[in-house]
Amino acid sequence: MTPPFISIEGGEGAGKSTSIDYIKGKLEACGIDCLVTREPGGTQMAEDIRQLLLQHRDELVDPYTELLLMFASRRQHVENVIRPALASGKWVICDRFTDASFAYQGFGRGLDQAFITSLKHFVHGDLNPIMTILFDLDIEIGMARAGKRASFDRIETEAMSFFERVRQGYLTQAKAEPDRYRIVDASQSIEAVERQLDLVLKPLLVHRGFGNG
Ligand code: Z5A
Secondary structure: OOOEEEEEEEEOOHHHHHHHHHHHHHHHHHHOOOEEEEOOOHHHHHHHHHHHHHHHOOOOOOOHHHHHHHHHHHHHHHHHHHHOOOOHOOEEEEEOOOHHHHHHEEEEEOOOHHHHHHHHHHHOOOOOEEEEEEEEEEEHHHHHOOOOOOOOHHHOOOOOHHHHHHHHHHHHHHOOOOOOOOEEOOOHHHHHEEEEEEEEHHHHHHHHOOOOO
């Protein structure tokens, strides 16, 4: 059986990075070999593309340029990191994947969903997360959490209405694929979020033969 490929999604400051450390620790405590990676990024070249995407610039960034760069970095990442890790038996936990392109470029920027779907099929074909954990959070709370940072990247400086569309885009995807999506109420304390993650991961761990999860 192919090891699980799990993606983590959500808006700004929703606690993805914080929780990925917890998930990794929990899996490792079960003796699971796992790879944590992220998008855009995950290989040297894909991280270079990430820099291109997130740095501020005077030149207007065309939304389709942004979309194509997201998928260019994804192809590099899928072929060089995700597929080999799964083939070697590792569980893969990815901080954002293609659902982010639907949420940010599709719902957020209003790009053609059918075109994004065709890119998805071309770029990663049969490889899709078996579970997507969505950290859902009121955007104002997320912004306040993220606001404690020293600086914001290019996408983070978008308007609140953009981030509201992104949030609704994620919730729409979750509604369309309830078997794959698990929604975490990210407004709760870090400890309460961890308890939600325990419940989300338990059936998968049991199904894969790791005790009672
Ligand atoms: N993007 C895209 O447009 N299209 C795509 O296809 C892909 C990505 C793949 C980079 O993503 C950008 O790329 C992102 C989407 C776009 N753009 N934006 N904007 P990223 O994942 O690297 O960056 P991010 O979304 O900005 O991550 P983030 O803001 O760092 O969020 P986070 O990882 O979810 O949050 P965190 O760092 O874990 O937590 C933020 C703070 O809140 C921190 O101080 C924590 O200690 C605190 N925190 C966390 N959890 C809690 C709870 N439960 N209570 C209280 N405080 C908490």
